[in-house]
Amino acid sequence: MPATRSARAPTRRQALAEAPISKHTGIALNTQRPTASLKSTFAVTKHSTDLVGKTKTKPTLFVATKSVLSRATSAPQIIGREAEQTAIRGFLRASVEQGRGGSMYVSGNPGTGKTACLQSLIKQSSASFTSVLVNCVPLTQPGQVYAAILRALDIETRADTALSELEQHTQHAKTPFLVILDEVDSLLGSRQEVLYRLFELAAQPNTRLALIGIANALDLTDRFLPRLQARNCEPLLLNFNSYNVTDITNILQSRLDAVCTEPVIQRAALELCARKVAATSGDLRKALDVCRHAMELAEAEHKKRQGDKENPNVVAMPRVSIMHVAKALSALSGSQAVQKLDALNFQQKLVLYAHVQVVASNTQDKRALGLAVSALYAEYRVVCGRLNMLAPVTRSEFLDLVAMMEMQGVVAVEALKNGRWGGRRATGCPGAADDRALRLLVDESDVRRALSNTPALAPIL
Numbered sequence: 001m002p003a004t005r006s007a008r009a010p011t012r013r014q015a016l017a018e019a020p021i022s023k024h025t026g027i028a029l030n031t032q033r034p035t036a037s038l039k040s041t042f043a044v045t046k047h048s049t050d051l052v053g054k055t056k057t058k059p060t061l062f063v064a065t066k067s068v069l070s071r072a073t074s075a076p077q078i079i080g081r082e083a084e085q086t087a088i089r090g091f092l093r094a095s096v097e098q099g100r101g102g103s104m105y106v107s108g109n110p111g112t113g114k115t116a117c118l119q120s121l122i123k124q125s126s127a128s129f130t131s132v133l134v135n136c137v138p139l140t141q142p143g144q145v146y147a148a149i150l151r152a153l154d155i156e157t158r159a160d161t162a163l164s165e166l167e168q169h170t171q172h173a174k175t176p177f178l179v180i181l182d183e184v185d186s187l188l189g190s191r192q193e194v195l196y197r198l199f200e201l202a203a204q205p206n207t208r209l210a211l212i213g214i215a216n217a218l219d220l221t222d223r224f225l226p227r228l229q230a231r232n233c234e235p236l237l238l239n240f241n242s243y244n245v246t247d248i249t250n251i252l253q254s255r256l257d258a259v260c261t262e263p264v265i266q267r268a269a270l271e272l273c274a275r276k277v278a279a280t281s282g283d284l285r286k287a288l289d290v291c292r293h294a295m296e297l298a299e300a301e302h303k304k305r306q307g308d309k310e311n312p313n314v315v316a317m318p319r320v321s322i323m324h325v326a327k328a329l330s331a332l333s334g335s336q337a338v339q340k341l342d343a344l345n346f347q348q349k350l351v352l353y354a355h356v357q358v359v360a361s362n363t364q365d366k367r368a369l370g371l372a373v374s375a376l377y378a379e380y381r382v383v384c385g386r387l388n389m390l391a392p393v394t395r396s397e398f399l400d401l402v403a404m405m406e407m408q409g410v411v412a413v414e415a416l417k418n419g420r421w422g423g424r425r426a427t428g429c430p431g432a433a434d435d436r437a438l439r440l441l442v443d444e445s446d447v448r449r450a451l452s453n454t455p456a457l458a459p460i461l
Helices: 012-015 049-054 058-068 081-092 114-124 143-151 164-170 192-203 222-230 245-257 267-280 284-307 322-333 334-344 348-360 375-385 395-407 444-451
Strands: 035-037 104-109 130-135 179-181 209-215 236-240 412-416 438-439
Touching: 058 245, 058 284, 081 104, 081 114, 081 209, 081 236, 104 114, 104 192, 114 179, 114 209, 114 375, 130 143, 143 164, 143 192, 192 209, 192 222, 192 438, 222 348, 245 267, 245 444, 267 284, 284 322, 322 395, 334 444, 348 375, 348 395, 348 444, 395 412
Parallel strands: 104 209, 104 236, 130 179, 179 209
Antiparallel strands: 035 130, 412 438
16 A cells, blocks of 8 residues: 655645545645645545434435535545546556656546546555655745655755755655646746656656646646657646536436435436536536535425424425426526636636725726736735735736636736726836736626635635
């Protein structure tokens, strides 16, 4: 089994975790925490007989069913993804399980099972190796990335000496080790040399390092693969397609079967949820949220009927029907604007938070005029300092964030109008950052709602 140690991450960054798949020790998906241990056994969360067996009342069974539909509950088994599991298992056998180096790049949209497959296969491995997870988003300096890897391996270091120490460790480590870089696409830009260097270390002769990069961006290889090819350190490529209707239905049913044999959720209701989610995003986490919310709606309806003692239609335990799932889908999907905002990464949400702060500090209604990009960047830096969680990105990276948000239809960037506000008068050539204004294309109420759902920002919003 992979060796087990506890990784130590800076406490002040823990609040950046936004949507963890697992709340126990292990991998967390879409987590901003920079390091976490993958060396535990990834125990599957099971409900004890005390929860399902000792108490024979059906409401307890209903609670247990809601629990297995939580994002925080690990799946009892991986359903589907046979080809992807075979590819990952083959990579592990050829690299770290043999004490050799190697690298793999795993891409796919959120909620497509990338992390779950890695969890399951690392748990199944009988070889002796160490594995750690490093989330790249909060690590703003190159030295921090190397230091985060070493600290996850229980090696004390400093950012200025971390690279040389990691180079030594890759050649002389007693136990081979696997490093999983989550959100690896965030290293592109001013920190991309770190990405190249790590893949080079995994390709060196006699290295003890195996490397897996995970990213939601599907075009990452187009942006950095040619250079890796030139350096003779091209990784294996593996893409996770979105789940289809059959996959989602089977996964949901397997979770339900793990705790009960009675049909708490109608099969037709499960299939409706699967069809709707597969048609939009294929994100399994959304399907779990829909089913859980549908159960809460059914439970509330059941309690209301129980209060009516003269109602002859009260049953012993609530059942989730198509109607409940339809209501849950409507409540959780929301408008297209809400979906766009929920899809933004943490840095983009910081930009929106800075926009909200500047707008709120002005008495005049200037939403239609737009906010100078230079003023927005200044407020963004203030927000990062207030949060004290991560250093702000550079100005050029900030402009890249804004450009991406414009492509996603969240904001519009255009020439400043007369009477604009939030920054000095434009003096440079047309098109310069100070001559541009950012204007929201979504309602501010939707923005505030999306920010409120972000744990790191909700307390200060």
